[in-house]
Amino acid sequence: MPKVPGLVKGLGVTLGIFGRTVKDGANxxxxxxxxxxxxxxxxxxxxxxxxxxxxxxxxxxxxxxxCIYIEGxxxxxxxxxxxxxxxxxxxxxxxxxDYALCMYCGICVExxxxxxxxxxxxxxxxxxxxxxxxxxxxxxxxxxETVPEAPELEAGAGK
Amino acid sequence: xxxxxxxxxxxxxxxxxxxxxxxxxxxxPAGAIVYLFLFKMMSFMQSRLxxxxxxxxxxxxxxxxxxxxxxxxxxxxxxxxxxxxxxAPVVVLLSTFLLIVVVPxxxxxxxxxxxxxxxxxxxxxxxxVLGILMAGWASANKYSLLGGLRAAGQLIAxxxxxxxxxxxxxxxxxxxxxxRIVEVQNTEAIFGFEWLGNPFxxxxxxxxxxxxxxxxxxxxxxxxxxxxxxxxxxxxxMTEYSGFRFLMFFIAEFATAGVFAFIxxxxxxxxxxxxxxxxxxxxxxxxxxxxxxxxxxxxxxxxLALVFVIMWVRFTYPRFREDQLQTFAWKFLIxxxxxxxxxxxxxxxxx
Numbered sequence: 170m171p172k173v174p175g176l177v178k179g180l181g182v183t184l185g186i187f188g189r190t191v192k193d194g195a196n197x198x199x200x201x202x203x204x205x206x207x208x209x210x211x212x213x214x215x216x217x218x219x220x221x222x223x224x225x226x227x228x229x230x231x232x233x234x235x236c237i238y239i240e241g242x243x244x245x246x247x248x249x250x251x252x253x254x255x256x257x258x259x260x261x262x263x264x265x266x267d268y269a270l271c272m273y274c275g276i277c278v279e280x281x282x283x284x285x286x287x288x289x290x291x292x293x294x295x296x297x298x299x300x301x302x303x304x305x306x307x308x309x310x311x312x313x314e315t316v317p318e319a320p321e322l323e324a325g326a327g328k
Numbered sequence: 329x330x331x332x333x334x335x336x337x338x339x340x341x342x343x344x345x346x347x348x349x350x351x352x353x354x355x356x357p358a359g360a361i362v363y364l365f366l367f368k369m370m371s372f373m374q375s376r377l378x379x380x381x382x383x384x385x386x387x388x389x390x391x392x393x394x395x396x397x398x399x400x401x402x403x404x405x406x407x408x409x410x411x412x413x414x415x416a417p418v419v420v421l422l423s424t425f426l427l428i429v430v431v432p433x434x435x436x437x438x439x440x441x442x443x444x445x446x447x448x449x450x451x452x453x454x455x456x457v458l459g460i461l462m463a464g465w466a467s468a469n470k471y472s473l474l475g476g477l478r479a480a481g482q483l484i485a486x487x488x489x490x491x492x493x494x495x496x497x498x499x500x501x502x503x504x505x506x507x508r509i510v511e512v513q514n515t516e517a518i519f520g521f522e523w524l525g526n527p528f529x530x531x532x533x534x535x536x537x538x539x540x541x542x543x544x545x546x547x548x549x550x551x552x553x554x555x556x557x558x559x560x561x562x563x564x565x566m567t568e569y570s571g572f573r574f575l576m577f578f579i580a581e582f583a584t585a586g587v588f589a590f591i592x593x594x595x596x597x598x599x600x601x602x603x604x605x606x607x608x609x610x611x612x613x614x615x616x617x618x619x620x621x622x623x624x625x626x627x628x629x630x631x632l633a634l635v636f637v638i639m640w641v642r643f644t645y646p647r648f649r650e651d652q653l654q655t656f657a658w659k660f661l662i663x664x665x666x667x668x669x670x671x672x673x674x675x676x677x678x679x
Contacts, residue, residue, distance in 0.1 A: 176645070183373045183644045190372040197376040 209317040211290040212273045214304075216312035217264055221285035224259040228277035228286060236270035237277060238263060264306035269299050291315040346439055353428050357586025357631060358579050359390055364632070365639040366582070373643050397578075400571035405468060408568065412466035417569065417576035419459030424580050426452040427587045432507045434600050434623030435615040445506040446498055449591055450491050453546065456584065457483045460555070463577075464565040475564025478650065479555035482545055485657035486552075490542035492665035496535040496672040497528050497595045506591075510599035511612045525603035529596040534668045536596045538661055543588045544638055545657070547581065551645040554653055585635055593630035600627040 173181075198205050207213060224241030240263040245255040278286045289312050296302050304312075337345065367389060371378030379386030404413055429452075430445040432438040442448050457480050464476015498504055501512040509528075516526035529536045545552040556564035566577050593599060600623030601615075609615050648656065 179644045180640060183640065186375050187369065187373045190375050190377075195372075195376045199377065199380055 207290040207292065209290055209320070210288065211292070212275060212288055213290040213292040214268070214288075214294060214312050214315075215266055215271070215278060215309065216287045216289045216316050217266075217306055217309035218285050218287065218313055219261060219264070219306055219310050221283045222261050222264065223283055223285075224261045224264075225282070227280050227282065231276050231280045233274060233276065234270040234272055236267040238265040238267070261306065264309060266304050266309060268294070268302040268304060287313065287316045289313075289315040290317065350425055350428055350439065353431070353433070354424055354583045354587070355579070357590070357628070357635075358583035360632065361582045361586055361635050361639075363387065363390055365635060369636070369639055370643050373640075394575065397571060397575040402571040402573065403568075405568055407468035409466040409468070412462050413568075414573070416459050416463035416466060417573045417580070419462060420456045421459075421576050421580040421583070423452060423455035423459065424583045424587055426455065427584070427591070430506055431587065431590045431627075432510060432594060432600060432623075433627055434620035435507070435612055436617075437600075437620040437623060438507060441507055442505070444504045446494055446504040446509075446595075449506075450487075450494065453490075453588075454483070454487055456580070460565050463569070467565070467568040469568050471561045471563075472565050472567045475555045475557075475561045475567070478561075479548060479565060482548065482552065482555060482653060482657075485654055486542045486545035486661075489538050489657060489661035489665045490546065492662065492669055493532075493535040493538040493542065494595060495669050496532045496665075499669070499672050499676055500528060500531060506594050506599070507612065510594060510601050511604075513598040514601040514604045515611065525598060525601075525605065527596065527598040532596065532668075532672070534664070535672075536592075538665045538668065539592055539596065540634070540637065541661065543592060544641060545653075547585050547588065547638070549585070549638060549642045551641070551647050552653060553647050554650050557647060585638060586631060589631040589634040589638065590627060592634050593627055597630045597634070599630075600624065602626065 224239055226239055229235075229237040229239045239261070241259045241261050243257055244260045246258045248255055275288065278288055291312060294302075294304075363386075367378045367386065379389040382388040382392045404410060427449055429439045430442055430449050432441070460479045460483070461476050464472045464474075464479070467473070497509060501509040503509060503512070513527050514525040548555050555561075556566060561567070566574060569577060600619065604610065604615070607616065
């Protein structure tokens, strides 16, 4: 078979895609009407599991954009065992992530030693006002519902 | 067009009809091209659906776009030559309206049945270069000026192959009157085979190719869109225009595409006519009156088919470099079209 010139081949490509789109539909989705579900490990929004947070500030300090604001105070908690000394714990007063600054690098999620931060694939949280992109700890806590179950470990992997 | 359906129309009525007809003949193809090809075909060729929200399948998108452009501020920068700056888009759009004057839409449905119709459209087709140069010069912007000069160089370079390709048709039809060219195409026969008439796309195939390439370049559609190459010239001569004036450039671009496709269909595809053999007509005077109504539809269909090809090429190829573009015109297309003329002339005399 003789070689088809590239110019003709190019016309064939565009016409082929034209025909395929007419026949099978487009590769894109009509967004507000239909949504495609992102992969479960997509970096949509960061969720906070507040009970695990010790206000250790590691995430805040490692954030390249300084978009995590943490305030806490020390307080005494009841002892673990009866008759023991009251424990001193860090109580989280404020945990804000400014998504107007966040660049979704995920360093905070990786650096957290207490499993308090999680990625969620949820992506629909745009706001008309930029100030509303500052999510406080209640809102970050609500995102926890959208965090998917962690996938099973590979066979043979140690816990 | 003195009387339509046996109703006498006064002169002012005729003028009004002509103005309305001209507006429809320019704006309807432009709208159809933008919606069908620029919005929908381009999207489909990129595996997406294009505008879908405004009206069914986005069919009202054009109204939304025009509304958007009308709302925008009409900015003219400080140092522009105000008069020329404001006149330029008018000149460009005007050349489109001047072009439509000679296009025959039916045996009698033509705005002006000029004997030298081909000559007229080739002459008037170059007027838009003036508008583009005016826009480029008056914008007081180096990108606009470069774009304007590139456009001028390109349009002059590709004007020549277009003229020369048209000459082949003129030689074969022995007339410069576009209606006569239509008549010849629909009455003559190829090798005694009368059923199809003799559309010049068959006998003048080389001329047709050269003409379509030249049209592509005249319209500054990719791959010949060096004058508005956005990666180096922002938007070329249109850079400083906004709002309604940009809209006029935009309409002119696609209306001219429509008009050039009308003319290409007239010259090469048999224009408004069907082969006269089908209905037993002998010549132009013989044609039934209803061809004045069906003819425009036939021509419109042929125009859409040609614009499909123009847009198909547009969405497929990357743009030429400036020197490649000029070399292609001067060293390849012009010699080729000269050879085409020579061969056509020899065959015309010999056969």
